[in-house]
Every structure is written in C-alpha cells, then in structure tokens.
Amino acid sequence: MAVIDVSNLQKDYGSLQALKSVTLQVDSGQIYGLLGQNGAGKSTMIKILLGIVRLTSGEANLLGFPAGTIEVRKRVGYLPEDHAFPGYHTGESLLHFYGELYGMNRPDRVKRIAESLDIVGLSKRGSSKIKTYSKGMKQRLGIAQSFFHDPEVIFLDEPTDGVDPVGRKEIRELLATLKDEGRTIFVNSHLLQEIELMCDRVAIMHKGEIVRTGTVAELTKTVERFSITLAPGADFPVAEVKALGFKVERDDEETHVELKPGQSIDTVLDLLSSKNLRLRNVRESKQTLEDIFMDLVEQAERGSTKRGVRVARAVGARRDD
Numbered sequence: 167m168a169v170i171d172v173s174n175l176q177k178d179y180g181s182l183q184a185l186k187s188v189t190l191q192v193d194s195g196q197i198y199g200l201l202g203q204n205g206a207g208k209s210t211m212i213k214i215l216l217g218i219v220r221l222t223s224g225e226a227n228l229l230g231f232p233a234g235t236i237e238v239r240k241r242v243g244y245l246p247e248d249h250a251f252p253g254y255h256t257g258e259s260l261l262h263f264y265g266e267l268y269g270m271n272r273p274d275r276v277k278r279i280a281e282s283l284d285i286v287g288l289s290k291r292g293s294s295k296i297k298t299y300s301k302g303m304k305q306r307l308g309i310a311q312s313f314f315h316d317p318e319v320i321f322l323d324e325p326t327d328g329v330d331p332v333g334r335k336e337i338r339e340l341l342a343t344l345k346d347e348g349r350t351i352f353v354n355s356h357l358l359q360e361i362e363l364m365c366d367r368v369a370i371m372h373k374g375e376i377v378r379t380g381t382v383a384e385l386t387k388t389v390e391r392f393s394i395t396l397a398p399g400a401d402f403p404v405a406e407v408k409a410l411g412f413k414v415e416r417d418d419e420e421t422h423v424e425l426k427p428g429q430s431i432d433t434v435l436d437l438l439s440s441k442n443l444r445l446r447n448v449r450e451s452k453q454t455l456e457d458i459f460m461d462l463v464e465q466a467e468r469g470s471t472k473r474g475v476r477v478a479r480a481v482g483a484r485r486d487d
C-alpha cells in the first residue's frame with residue numbers, strides 16, 4: 167500500500183498556484199526525497215499531507231486516510247523547516263514537553279528520552295540548554311522529536327539545512343537507522359547531493375509541478391556520456407563524429423560525446439585511432455542528479471521536452487569523481 171498517495175493535488179494561495187496537479191505515490195519503508203528549488207512547493211506539499219494547510223483541489227491521502235485526519239497524526243512525525251525550539255529548554259525538557267503532548271506518562275517519557283537522545287548522539291548534552299547547541303545538534307534534536315512517539319512515517323523538511331558536512335553525514339546515517347526500523351521517511355531538500363546520497367526514490371518538483379520521479383540510479387542513468395581529451399595539438403574531428411550520429415559538445419578542455427541507445431564509444435575511439443589522433447584521457451561521465459535537475463529546470467523554463475545544452479555545460483563544469 168502507498169503510504170502517501172497524492173493525485174491531481176492543487177494548492178492556490180490567492181492567485182498564486184503553489185501546487186499544480188501534483189500526483190505522487192510513496193511506498194512503505196522508503197526514504198523518499200522531494201527535490202526542488204526555493205519556492206517550488208515542497209513545504210506546502212508536506213503541510214497539506216499533515217493537515218496544516220488545506221488543499222484547494224485534488225486528493226492527498228496519508229496512511230490510507232485523507233490528509234489532516236486527526237487519528238493519522240499520531241502515526242506520523244514531523245521536523246518543520248526553520249524550527250526554532252525555545253533556547254531555554256534543554257534537549258530533555260523539550261522531549262518531555264512533546265511526550266506530554268503525546269500523552270505519555272513520566273516513566274515512559276524518561277525511558278524514551280534516553281533512547282532517543284542516544285540514537286541522535288545527544289546523550290551527553292541532553293541536560294544542556296538548546297541555546298548552547300550547534301545547528302547540527304539542533305537538527306538532530308529536531309529529528310529526535312520527530313521519531314519520539316514511534317511514528318510510521320516521518321516528514322523532514324530540510325533536515326540538513328545549515329549543517330556542516332560531518333553533521334550531514336551523521337544525519338544521513340540517522341535516517342538510514344530510522345529506515346532500518348521500518349519507517350517511511352519523506353525528506354524535502356533543495357540540496358541535490360543530500361537527496362542523491364540518502365534517498366531510495368526521488369521526485370523533482372519545479373514551480374509546483376512534479377517533473378520527474380524515479381530512483382536516483384534510474385534518473386542518473388538516462389544518458390551514457392564520455393568526456394575525451396586528445397593529446398596537445400590534436401583537433402577533435404567534431405563534424406565527422408557528428409556525421410556518425412553522435413551528439414557532440416565541446417568546452418575549453420574536453421569534448422563530450424553522448425551515446426544514444428545502441429551506440430558504442432568504440433566507434434568514436436576507432437575513428438580517432440584511424441586518424442592517428444592520440445588520446446590523453448577518456449572518462450565516462452555519469453550524470454549526477456544535479457545535471458538532471460538543471461536540465462529539467464531548463465526544459466521546464468523553455469516549456470520544451472528537448473534536452474538542452476545545459477547538461478553539457480554542467481558536465482563540463484563538474485569535478486572528476
């Protein structure tokens with residue numbers, strides 16, 4: 167069963183269409199990433215599912231119930247974006263507060279607070295005031311709050327925002343732990359690399375529309391591409407390679423050859439060899455989610471489905487890894 171099932175969802179804020187006919191399903195036990203630029207509609211989507219914001223039209227179901235159903239709220243956790251937990255609370259007192267809201271008695275809360283702080287690596291700082299916490303610690307405490315009541319589904323709105331690389335890695339590991347416990351995790355982010363590293367499936371949202379969904383592997387495997395550098399002084403025979411049916415893009419240093427299904431890079435390498443053009447470097451350049459994202463954004467801006475030159479530029483600009 168789909169834990170989240172959204173169809174033709176629309177949300178208008180006055181004349182602004184924040185969501186335009188969004189359709190999305192999230193299966194149980196996944197880490198699902200919703201990726202999009204600022205203002206794309208990611209937070210609006212989460213808020214509708216949680217019943218914080220009312221939808222304009224369409225359907226949004228969570229755990230088989232219409233979004234906003236009170237009983238479902240007990241079964242979900244939520245880390246809002248830009249949360250500001252009061253600095254006078256300690257980690258422990260904040261979790262006591264949430265535990266009381268969930269109706270837990272004191273012995274249960276004490277036990278669960280110790281467990282939760284341990285899971286997020288804050289055991290030693292649980293009695294310190296939140297105002298003394300780093301940004302990463304605040305986010306980890308926020309995540310502890312989100313899973314404190316043992317929910318089936320957890321919504322995290324920008325969980326790694328403002329957190330340094332070490333802290334981000336810790337948060338990714340934490341999400342993997344929560345997933346291993348059988349929970350479904352829905353993550354909003356505008357950070358491409360985060361989504362790429364932590365999610366099983368991804369939806370890319372642009373200006374209130376889902377423009378692509380799939381696994382990270384599916385999304386990044388769409389195009390096979392090689393970046394070729396010839397020995398100094400050699401000129402890449404662009405016209406001849408194009409004449410063989412390959413798509414060729416050049417930047418200052420490299421020539422990028424894109425393969426269509428059925429094409430092999432060997433054809434190009436054989437041609438170069440027959441012309442005595444010596445190779446300095448050939449590397450397969452996998453598209454990152456960033457390339458896909460930039461490409462989709464550009465397509466959406468142009469209102470076209472044709473692949474743009476942006477991908478070639480993004481590939482050219484990418485580090486070698």
Ligand SMILES: Nc1ncnc2c1ncn2[C@@H]1O[C@H](COP(=O)(O)OP(=O)(O)OP(=O)(O)O)[C@@H](O)[C@H]1O
Binds near residue numbers: 202204209210211247
């Ligand atoms: N309460 C509101 N009233 C009016 N407009 C709103 C409201 N909340 C959001 N919007 C608008 O809806 C659009 C989507 O906003 P939303 O916060 O969902 O984007 P987002 O993808 O979460 O962005 P970010 O990455 O910056 O958090 C934006 O144009 C925003 O200005």
Ligand SMILES: [Mg+2]
Binds near residue numbers: 209210247323354
């Ligand atoms: Mg947001």
